Amino acid sequence: AQTVTQSQPEMSVQEAETVTLSCTYDTSESDYYLFWYKQPPSRQMILVIRQEAYKQQNATENRFSVNFQKAAKSFSLKISDSQLGDAAMYFCAYRSAVGNQFYFGTGTSLTVIP
Amino acid sequence: EAGVTQSPTHLIKTRGQQATLRCSPISGHTSVYWYQQALGLGLQFLLWYDEGEERNRGNFPPRFSGRQFPNYSSELNVNALELEDSALYLCASISSGTTYEQYFGPGTRLTVT
Structure with missing residues (x-):
């Protein structure tokens, strides 16, 4: 089974600064999908960004971007110009291109310091 | 378009009782996932x-069970509740055949006393 590892249980960043959250995964598949989800204190989980493994270009969504290193099986999330509303638990997730099974990391709790 | 809905928001039960949690996926979504947090x-x-069938289950005892109805809504049942079952239970849905992300509901907070 695939595994997803988030080695940083907690991170903090000053408002307006940049922070990078790490995620690594283990798989023998060549095609798959990767996601970052955000779970604010109000608990509704929402998608931040997604990346298809067959795409070499790193995904970007406004202030959020990823550094996808397929050979290294690494998928980090960079948050630029951090805002107070970015404070949340962030989960990295993997989905095989075959079937609909999803695998989640244990999460990184991000604190934004005013 | 309505998102994934879950009911109840909060549920308080006593050890040994049964709990039933409900989830309605986004219209058109046929797959429902349950997670414990x-x-x-x-x-x-x-x-x-x-599509109404159980496709996979995680490493949980058989007292965790569920079903999916013809309208694709789903129910999670937890029998013989134990204190460690206290958690947030999240439901998520996707549209079968897509390659994209899950959409999550707000969750049900289950407290076992």
């Missing part, structure tokens, strides 16, 4: 239903 822990996969 205990305090301080990540998402633990519980069950996955697609």
Whole structure:
């Protein structure tokens, strides 16, 4: 089974600064999908960004971007110009291109310091 | 378009009782996933239903069960509740055949006393 590892249980960043959250995964598949989800204190989980493994270009969504290193099986999330509303638990997730099974990391709790 | 809905928002039960949690997926979504999120822990996969069938289950005892109805809504049942079952239970749905992300509901907070 695939595994997803988030080695940083907690991170903090000053408002307006940049922070990078790490995620690594283990798989023998060549095609798959990767996601970052955000779970604010109000608990509704929402998608931040997604990346298809067959795409070499790193995904970007406004202030959020990823550094996808397929050979290294690494998928980090960079948050630029951090805002107070970015404070949340962030989960990295993997989905095989075959079937609909999803695998989640244990999460990184991000604190934004005013 | 309505998102994934879950009911109830909060549920308080006594040890040994049964709990029933409900989930309605986004219209058109045929797959429903259940996750347990205990305090301080990540998402633990519980069950996955697609087109009315159970496709996979996580490493949980048989007292965790569920079903998916013809309208694709789903129910999670937890029998013989134990104190450690206290957690946030999240439901998520996707549209079968897509390659994209899950959409999550707000969760049901189950407290076992």
